[in-house]
Amino acid sequence: MQPADDTTKAALAAGERTATHTTRLGGRDVSAQVQSWQVERSYATDLPEAMRAFAGSSAAQFQLQLSGTGGKSSPELYSPWAQRASGDAARPGQSVVHEAGVGGGGALPAFRGTLRNRSAASGSDTVELSALDGAERLRGPAQLPRPYTGLWWRRPVATATWCVDELLRQAGIHSSPPPRAPEFQPDQPLSLVHATLHGGFATPYGMPEDLPDPRHYTWTRAGAPHEMALVPRGTPPGGKGVMMSWFPRSRVTCPGSKLFAEVWVNTALGTGDTARIELELNRSGTATGTLFVEVDFVAGTVTVGSESSATQGGTWVWSQWGAAMKAQRGVWHFGAFFDLTASGSTVQPVVHPRLTAPDGTHFAGTATPMTPGFGQQVSSELRKVRLVTSMAAEGLQVTAGLPGIPTAEEFAHTGTWTKTATLDEPILPLMVIPKVSGSQWEAITQIAKASLSTAEIDERGMFRWRNFTRFATVPTSPDLTLTTVRDIASLTLTEEIDACRNYCVQPVKDWSAVGIVEGAVVNDTEIREIPPYGSLTVSYTFAEEELDIGPPDTDDDSVHTYGSSFRVAPYFAGGAFAIKGAVDALIRREEGYVVLRLTNRTPLRLYTITKDGKPSVRIVSLKPSREPVERQSVSYRPGSASERFYGRQEFYAEADEWIQDSRAAQQLANAMRAAGEYPVPVMGDVQVLYDPRVQLGDVVRIQDPGGAVLDTLAWVVGISTTAGGDGGVQQTLSLRGTRSNGVPTDTGLTPDGPVAPPPPDLFATYASVKTAYPTLAALLAARGTWREVKENTGV
Numbered sequence: 001m002q003p004a005d006d007t008t009k010a011a012l013a014a015g016e017r018t019a020t021h022t023t024r025l026g027g028r029d030v031s032a033q034v035q036s037w038q039v040e041r042s043y044a045t046d047l048p049e050a051m052r053a054f055a056g057s058s059a060a061q062f063q064l065q066l067s068g069t070g071g072k073s074s075p076e077l078y079s080p081w082a083q084r085a086s087g088d089a090a091r092p093g094q095s096v097v098h099e100a101g102v103g104g105g106g107a108l109p110a111f112r113g114t115l116r117n118r119s120a121a122s123g124s125d126t127v128e129l130s131a132l133d134g135a136e137r138l139r140g141p142a143q144l145p146r147p148y149t150g151l152w153w154r155r156p157v158a159t160a161t162w163c164v165d166e167l168l169r170q171a172g173i174h175s176s177p178p179p180r181a182p183e184f185q186p187d188q189p190l191s192l193v194h195a196t197l198h199g200g201f202a203t204p205y206g207m208p209e210d211l212p213d214p215r216h217y218t219w220t221r222a223g224a225p226h227e228m229a230l231v232p233r234g235t236p237p238g239g240k241g242v243m244m245s246w247f248p249r250s251r252v253t254c255p256g257s258k259l260f261a262e263v264w265v266n267t268a269l270g271t272g273d274t275a276r277i278e279l280e281l282n283r284s285g286t287a288t289g290t291l292f293v294e295v296d297f298v299a300g301t302v303t304v305g306s307e308s309s310a311t312q313g314g315t316w317v318w319s320q321w322g323a324a325m326k327a328q329r330g331v332w333h334f335g336a337f338f339d340l341t342a343s344g345s346t347v348q349p350v351v352h353p354r355l356t357a358p359d360g361t362h363f364a365g366t367a368t369p370m371t372p373g374f375g376q377q378v379s380s381e382l383r384k385v386r387l388v389t390s391m392a393a394e395g396l397q398v399t400a401g402l403p404g405i406p407t408a409e410e411f412a413h414t415g416t417w418t419k420t421a422t423l424d425e426p427i428l429p430l431m432v433i434p435k436v437s438g439s440q441w442e443a444i445t446q447i448a449k450a451s452l453s454t455a456e457i458d459e460r461g462m463f464r465w466r467n468f469t470r471f472a473t474v475p476t477s478p479d480l481t482l483t484t485v486r487d488i489a490s491l492t493l494t495e496e497i498d499a500c501r502n503y504c505v506q507p508v509k510d511w512s513a514v515g516i517v518e519g520a521v522v523n524d525t526e527i528r529e530i531p532p533y534g535s536l537t538v539s540y541t542f543a544e545e546e547l548d549i550g551p552p553d554t555d556d557d558s559v560h561t562y563g564s565s566f567r568v569a570p571y572f573a574g575g576a577f578a579i580k581g582a583v584d585a586l587i588r589r590e591e592g593y594v595v596l597r598l599t600n601r602t603p604l605r606l607y608t609i610t611k612d613g614k615p616s617v618r619i620v621s622l623k624p625s626r627e628p629v630e631r632q633s634v635s636y637r638p639g640s641a642s643e644r645f646y647g648r649q650e651f652y653a654e655a656d657e658w659i660q661d662s663r664a665a666q667q668l669a670n671a672m673r674a675a676g677e678y679p680v681p682v683m684g685d686v687q688v689l690y691d692p693r694v695q696l697g698d699v700v701r702i703q704d705p706g707g708a709v710l711d712t713l714a715w716v717v718g719i720s721t722t723a724g725g726d727g728g729v730q731q732t733l734s735l736r737g738t739r740s741n742g743v744p745t746d747t748g749l750t751p752d753g754p755v756a757p758p759p760p761d762l763f764a765t766y767a768s769v770k771t772a773y774p775t776l777a778a779l780l781a782a783r784g785t786w787r788e789v790k791e792n793t794g795v
Contacts, residue, residue, distance in 0.1 A: 001479045001693040002108050002459065004101075008692070011103020015486065017690050019729040021100040022107050023064065025089040025115070025129075033074070035065040035126060035725045037098065039111050041133075041696055042718030042734055043454055044445070048651075049682045050499025052738055053471045053675035054717050057445040058456035058696055059135035062098060062111045066090070066127045074127040079120035090118050096131045100692050100723070108692045109459035110721070134457035135441050138171045142436040142443035148547040148622045149201070149208040151516045156429035157208055158200030159219075160447050160658050161228075163433060164455070164465055165198045167440040168421050173463050175421040176226035177413040179205060180260075180399045184586065184597075186535065189401035192248035192259075193385045197394050198228040199426030201244055202433060206398075207550040209384060210245040217242050219426045220392065225264035225331040227423055229394040232270045240274055241390035247550035250586035251381040252400045254281050254289070254340045255347035256601045260405065261293060262335025263387065263396045267328075272390025273297040279338065279398070282383035283310075284580050285558035289377045293336035293353060297391075300325040302365070304336050304351040306375030314375030318353060321363045330358030333412070337405035339367070345379045345581070348372060352405045362408040379581030381554050421463040424470075427451055428664050431511040432624065434657035435544070450658040452668060456696055466697070468671045474739050475713055478701035482688055485705065489687040493708055500649040501676030502642040504635045507655035508665035509628040519546045519621035527572065527615045528608045530583065530600040536608075538617070542594040546621040551585040552596070557611055566598070567616035568606040574613025582606060594619060630655060633662060635669035642677045645744045651676060680737035683714060690731040694719060699738065713738045764790055 004012075023031050041060035047053060068074040076082060078090040088094065094115045099107035113133035120127045144166060150157035165175055176196055181189035182205065193206035199219050201208040216234040221227065232242040252259070261277045274296045281289035290307040300322025307313030325332075332355060339350035352367040370376070385398050409415070428451050436443040448455045452468035482488050522540045530536045552564035556578045568583050569576035583606065584599040596617065600606050610616045637643075651672055659665050683702065694700070696716055704710040718734025769789060773779035779789070 001695055001698050004108060004693050005106045007103060008101055008105030008108070011105055012691060014103070015689065016103040017729060018727040019100055019102055019690060019723045020104065020107060020727070021098065021110075021723065024097045026094045028089050030066060030089070033066045033069050035067050036723060037065070038063040038720070038722045039098065040720045041456075043456070043696065045717065046449060048499045048501065048676065049736065050496065050679040051501060051672070051676040052474075052680045052736065052740070053452065053468065053671065054715065054736055055449055055452040055454060055468070057135070057441070057448050058454070059441070060111060060113065060133040060457070062096065062113065062131040062133075064096075064129040064131070066129065067125050073125045075120035075122055075124065078118060078127040080118065090115065090127065090129055092117055096129075100721075102690065102692065110692065111459060112461040134173070134461050134463065137173065138167070138441035138444065139439045140171055142167055142438055142440045143170065144433050144436050145202050145204055146433050146435070146548050147202055147208050148516050148549070149211055150431035151511065151514055151624060153211045154431065154512060155211045155214060156200070156431060156661075157211060158202040158430045158433055159426040160428035160430065160451050161423055161426040161465070161467070162196070162198050162200030162202060163430075164444055164447055165196060165421070165423060166202075166204060167444055168463060169204075171440050173420050174417050175419060175423055176395050178417050180397060181401070189399055190250060191397065192250055192252065192382070192400050193246045193396065193398040195246060195396040197230045197396065198423065200430070201246075203246060205249045206385070207247040207548060208244070209247050209550075210243060210386070212236070212242045212244050220269070221423070221425060223266050223269045223392060225266060225333070225394045226419070227394070228426065229266060229269070229392040230389075231392045232272070232390050235271055235390065239388070240276070241272060241388045243386065243388045245384050245386040248382050248385060248398065249551070250400070250584050251383065251551045251554065252584045253581045253601050254377050254380045254382065255342035255345070255581070257340045257382070257400055258402055259291070259338045259340065259382070260335060260399045260402050261338070261385070261397070262333065262411075264331060264333050264394045265295075265389065266331050266392040267297045268330055269392035270390050275334075275389040275391055275393060276387070277336075277396070278386040278388070279382060280384040280386060281377060281380035282553065283378060283380040284556045289380055291338050291349060291377075293334065295325070295332070295334050295355070297325045302334065302353050302355065304353050306349045306351070306370050306377060308375075308377070311376060312374055314370040316351060316368050318365045321355065324357050324361065324363070328358045332357060335411070337402070340377065347377050349375060349377060354405060354411055356408075356412060362411070364405070364408070367405070381581060381585070383553070420461065421465070423465045424453070424467045427453070427467045428658055429661045430658070431660055447658055450654070450656040452671060454697070458695060468668065471671060471675055475699045477699070478713055479698040480691065480694060481701040481703065482686075483703040483705070484707060487689045488702070488704070491686055491702070491704055491707065491710075492684060493710070494682045494684070495679055497646050497679065498649070499676070499679045499682070500642065500646040501651040502636070502640060502646065502673060503648050503650040504653070504669045504672040504676070505651070506633045506653045506659060506665045506669040506672070508631050508633055508659045508662055509655075509657055510631050510662065511628045511660055514628055515625040516547070516622045517625045519543065519623040521621070522619040524608065524615040524617035528617070529572075530568065530598050530606045530608070532603045532605055533600060535597055535599045537595060537597045539590075539593040539595050540619050542589060542592060542621060544592065546623045548589060549587070549594070549620070549622060551587045552617070552619065554580055554583060554585065555616065556580050564620045565618050566608055567610055569609050570604045570606060572607045572609065574609070575611065576609065578611070579604075579606065628660070631662065633665035633669045635666070635673040640677070641743050646679070678740035678743065680740050683735040683737065685718075685732050685734050687730065687732050690721065690729040694733065700733070700735065702735070
């Protein structure tokens with residue numbers, strides 16, 4: 001329930017039900033012009049009404065009737081052809097905020113959204129407006145990454161909860177800080193990796209490459225820096241923590257780049273006290289370079305370094321913040337800025353760390369170059385971003401192109417985002433992220449129904465996602481008590497046998513035995529020119545069933561690169577030497593195509609040409625080796641009390657791509673049976689005295705001492721509130737019981753069987769025949785057959 005002030009509580013306790021309200025259109029107060037208003041919100045669930053569970057999404061609708069003011073009619077002010085100065089307040093897409101209360105107390109939020117349409121009847125003084133809540137923001141096309149990594153490792157790459165969070169982020173609804181530079185713009189900063197770790201390793205920017213063993217980590221919301229975090233619960237043999245990695249969205253070059261890497265950690269959760277971010281650079285041949293930042297909260301140190309597989313590395317250690325690092329347990333934000341700009345083919349990286357403590361204190365080191373002769377990096381491309389942590393971690397980001405290390409305010413994302421979404425514990429592990437279509441809201445609704453979850457945007461505009469585990473425990477205390485003596489106008493209870501569900505089946509798509517194979521291989525048919533400091537963009541056909549791939553590697557003449565790759569040379573001729581560390585490669589997927597963008601970071605004119613003079617761009621797609629096997633998880637107790645009293649009542653969930661884990665499928669099947677094993681009396685729509693505090697999902701206590709003698713708890717699954725200009729208000733709640741009325745006992749009853757007993761024996765006996773026919777002559781005179789005499793049919 002929404003919190004209310006003491007004046008409102010006193011008015012509600014006294015039975016005051018005259019509504020007051022405040023309505024704003026585009027920030028303009030039009031409360032005095034409101035003739036009537038109505039707010040409706042409910043879960044669009046497809047579960048049977050008598051199950052003590054519900055799922056689906058809720059999009060609130062607001063209806064408003066406005067009159068005119070200042071001597072002008074409402075159509076003159078707000079019709080589609082009204083003057084913009086007044087009419088824009090009621091245009092479709094305009095913001096609308098409605099608050100309501102009772103008894104002179106503070107008005108509570110009732111609706112926040114945008115107008116969808118308006119209707120003005122000429123000659124009247126009424127304009128009708130309708131609006132939709134924040135779900136309107138989720139009308140953009142749904143898009144989700146589909147990395148191949150889960151099938152490669154045969155481990156979960158994401159969860160359904162991560163997918164919901166990503167769909168929200170696309171609409172600007174955030175549960176944690178957004179990427180610093182999500183959109184590609186030439187010569188501007190670019191987010192290379194943005195891994196929220198909100199129940200998955202997938203990312204819209206970048207590509208997961210190494211996935212940890214699920215036995216070594218878990219997900220948690222408790223103690224997460226923002227919303228959800230990965231928590232190590234075991235250290236792999238020979239490791240310092242759980243390791244995961246991603247390919248960057250763009251393979252930026254070194255020298256020439258400026259990279260900023262950061263992550264949030266909670267030192268109070270996990271198995272250790274260290275975390276490390278590594279940036280792996282791909283040099284010629286098999287050589288690699290590494291840039292890293294590592295924190296150790298036991299030693300109280302921050303170490304930033306530059307290493308190489310071929311030459312001696314160099315490190316700088318900051319220990320002056322050690323006292324705070326050791327003393328303050330909780331959420332820390334750390335990162336490092338790596339300046340790799342140089343005019344030649346080698347660079348001494350300049351490193352610059354920054355931390356933020358749990359109490360908000362900022363610590364920043366000075367920009368420090370690597371000591372000459374140590375930590376030198378040569379021509380290469382960023383190939384991989386790696387995170388190794390023994391602490392809870394959330395929100396890994398790597399950004400290229402920032403002019404310098406972010407300020408304290410920029411580091412904290414101050415003023416760049418507002419938390420407008422809350423999630424639930426992650427459910428439904430995914431090895432392959434399903435294809436989605438339609439709008440973001442439609443995709444979220446589909447996930448909610450498949451996972452027995454609910455998705456809603458509340459009266460304040462906050463998105464809330466809650467999964468089926470909320471039904472595992474039957475609530476024991478209500479948020480509000482309603483009685484037929486005062487609060488309830490009418491109450492009808494129904495119960496039907498068909499609503500019982502004691503045999504529940506959840507189909508599951510089993511990907512455990514599916515691998516990945518090469519799909520179509522695209523070999524470019526043209527040698528292409530990349531101008532000095534310029535870019536080249538090429539599109540290649542990409543089938544819908546093919547999985548996402550990372551940017552191609554830059555090939556050289558010393559080793560052969562498998563998978564997607566390209567080679568550049570300074571001459572349009574065979575035999576020209578290959579150049580490394582000169583071209584940034586960015587790849588993205590767009591409506592049946594994969595788009596490759598190559599950016600030349602040198603003053604040379606470069607060509608995509610192989611050593612033998614052929615086009616060098618090669619794009620290798622990947623796809624599942626075969627379709628998943630559909631299996632079924634069944635929840636059923638043979639001979640249960642439910643089956644004895646109600647018979648076998650079956651419920652088959654729809655086969656859905658979102659259910660890929662047999663354990664999760666069994667949990668869903670068990671949850672469905674637990675919710676439907678005994679039919680819950682259906683209360684339907686209940687008209688009650690208006691209470692502006694009631695919200696969807698609240699638990700109310702229904703008491704009917706004089707009628708049905710009812711005293712039970714119920715969930716609120718729908719709310720409809722209507723008010724007129726005189727302040728009169730009506731509220732109707734749709735309720736769903738939280739429990740059944742126990743197991744039938746049939747005390748004092750002897751139920752009749754399904755088949756009636758046989759009729760009494762009507763055959764004639766010897767005595768009855770002798771009485772009817774004393775002599776043989778009398779029997780013969782009757783001229784009856786043996787059957788007629790035996791069955792006594794009137795002979």
